[in-house]
Amino acid sequence: MALGARFSDNRIFVGIDRRRRGDQYAERARKLLDLTDISVSTIQACILLGTVCFSDSQTKSESLYYSVAVRLALILDLPSKQCADQVERQINLRIWWSLYMIDIWSSAGLNLPRQLDFVEAYPLPTSEDIFLSLRSGATVAEDRPGLWSEMVILARIWARIHNLNKASVNSLIDYESLTDAADGLAQELHDWSANLQPDLQETPENLERYNALGLGNAFAALHLGYHYYNEVLFYQFLARTPDPQSTAPVTESYRSQCDAHALAFCTLLYTCRSTPTLAHQCQYVMVGHMLVVTSTVYIHMLLFSEDDEAKTQLARRRLAQNFEILTELQTFWVTLDVALSRLQVFHNACRRSIDESFRMDRWMLAFILEHGSLVVERPIGEYGEGEGDSPGTLRNWFLRTFD
Numbered sequence: 001m002a003l004g005a006r007f008s009d010n011r012i013f014v015g016i017d018r019r020r021r022g023d024q025y026a027e028r029a030r031k032l033l034d035l036t037d038i039s040v041s042t043i044q045a046c047i048l049l050g051t052v053c054f055s056d057s058q059t060k061s062e063s064l065y066y067s068v069a070v071r072l073a074l075i076l077d078l079p080s081k082q083c084a085d086q087v088e089r090q091i092n093l094r095i096w097w098s099l100y101m102i103d104i105w106s107s108a109g110l111n112l113p114r115q116l117d118f119v120e121a122y123p124l125p126t127s128e129d130i131f132l133s134l135r136s137g138a139t140v141a142e143d144r145p146g147l148w149s150e151m152v153i154l155a156r157i158w159a160r161i162h163n164l165n166k167a168s169v170n171s172l173i174d175y176e177s178l179t180d181a182a183d184g185l186a187q188e189l190h191d192w193s194a195n196l197q198p199d200l201q202e203t204p205e206n207l208e209r210y211n212a213l214g215l216g217n218a219f220a221a222l223h224l225g226y227h228y229y230n231e232v233l234f235y236q237f238l239a240r241t242p243d244p245q246s247t248a249p250v251t252e253s254y255r256s257q258c259d260a261h262a263l264a265f266c267t268l269l270y271t272c273r274s275t276p277t278l279a280h281q282c283q284y285v286m287v288g289h290m291l292v293v294t295s296t297v298y299i300h301m302l303l304f305s306e307d308d309e310a311k312t313q314l315a316r317r318r319l320a321q322n323f324e325i326l327t328e329l330q331t332f333w334v335t336l337d338v339a340l341s342r343l344q345v346f347h348n349a350c351r352r353s354i355d356e357s358f359r360m361d362r363w364m365l366a367f368i369l370e371h372g373s374l375v376v377e378r379p380i381g382e383y384g385e386g387e388g389d390s391p392g393t394l395r396n397w398f399l400r401t402f403d
Contacts, residue, residue: 002026002052006332007283019056019334026052035068043072043095047102055285057335059110059373066106070099070115079122086138093125094148101155105286108162108369118156124149128215147210147218150192150200154225157188161233162369168236169365179250185233186257193226202226202268211277220272220282227265228290231297232368234258236360238300262297265290266318273325288329288339289371295322296346296358303354338374342367345375 002022005013013021026049033045050065078096083089100116107114125131127146164181167173173181199206202223210219237254269291273281301315326343330336346367349357358364367375 002029003048003055018332022052038072038075040076040078040092040095043069043076043078043099046072047095047098050102050106054106055333055335057338063106063110063112066099066102067115070103073099079119085134085136086140087134087136090125090131090134093123094131096122097125097148097152101151104155104159104162105371109371110373111366111370114159118152118159124152128210128213128218132213145197145200147200147215147222150196151222151225153192154189154222154229157185157192158225158229161185161229165232165236165360165365165369169360169362182233182237182254186230189226189230189233204271207271207275208277211275216272216275216277217282217284220268221284223268224265224282224287224290227261227268228294230261231258231265231294234261235293235297235358235368236364238297239358239360240304258297259301262294262301263314263318265294266322269325270321283329283332285329285333285335286371288326288333288336291322291326291329292339292343292346293368295319295326295343298322299346299350300358303350339371342375345377348377 002025005021005025006018008021029045029049029052033042033049035042046065046069050062050069053059053062053065073096078092081092083092100118103114103116106112123143125146125148126142127144128148129146130142130144131146164173164178164185168178193201199209200222207216207219210216234254234257237251238258269282269287275281298315298319302312302319305311305315326336326340330340346357363375366373
């Protein structure tokens with residue numbers, strides 16, 4: 001209720017800000033939480049309360065709840081725990097691997113060390129249709145990959161993309177090693193997509209199929225994540241600097257791939273939002289952060305594709321559409337205030353120095369990865385200042401840009 005009340009139009013919520021409709025339920029849940037109860041239910045409660053905190057930009061409390069959930073899962077040895085049947089077993093595996101993915105995102109969001117590693121010996125969850133068909137007492141479940149297991153495999157690659165970006169920013173890797181590592185990760189992402197089971201591939205038919213199962217948003221999240229991870233992998237190559245490597249053919253190829261996945265991300269998001277039967281149409285909170293970063297790729301297209309009128313017009317249209325989606329999401333989620341403020345800061349950096357804005361440094365790494373933190377104005381370095389005029393509001397900037 002604490003998370004879902006914001007989407008309700010029940011008359012009991014008349015006059016209450018959508019973003020505050022779940023407050024009473026969240027407070028009640030916090031009071032009911034008993035950390036002396038070492039159980040799966042307590043883990044689930046901590047995950048939900050952590051998500052409530054994340055949605056309200058209470059990042060330290062979010063991290064605390066998630067950390068408690070991880071510790072409880074370790075105490076219970078959740079992936080190896082003896083279970084009465086396959087229903088319990090599959091629930092435990094889904095919780096464990098959910099925590100693995102949460103740990104990657106949440107730790108990056110606050111620049112904290114991760115608590116969980118990928119353990120090959122732990123089985124991945126079975127497919128959703130098999131899981132949903134299980135009955136109490138079932139002792140055998142067919143082992144077939146599904147949405148959750150594929151998300152876990154992608155998340156493992158995502159964690160290594162984090163590590164590569166950090167190594168690059170901290171000058172722990174030279175350019176040749178950087179491109180070799182980027183090529184390797186790009187190939188892994190490509191192979192993941194190419195080897196998906198037919199019923200998991202990104203097609204309109206599969207979106208409808210999973211939507212009918214009540215899993216349309218999960219299916220979309222899998223493929224939005226795939227495109228977003230590619231964007232972040234190639235993002236550091238967007239910068240145009242005096243360095244000769246900035247114009248190398250391999251760098252241009254990476255820029256093109258970043259653009260292509262930004263386009264694919266939004267195409268899928270727009271498709272989901274135009275699907276009337278898809279519940280809430282990808283209105284979950286992390287879409288906001290991913291869409292902010294994706295929008296900066298469109299800003300790059302707009303600024304550096306002057307000779308391609310079709311591309312710049314497409315970028316303008318999509319930036320306008322993205323801004324409308326972000327402001328709509330803001331009506332549901334407090335944390336979108338932070339997401340939009342980050343876009344404002346990025347806009348300010350572009351106005352001061354276009355070339356500097358896309359350079360991968362500690363500021364940019366925080367902008368992309370530390371979604372739970374406010375980003376300060378970017379210091380301008382050796383590439384020079386812009387015109388120095390006072391930036392207007394983010395909305396006014398968008399309106400001027402799209403005129």
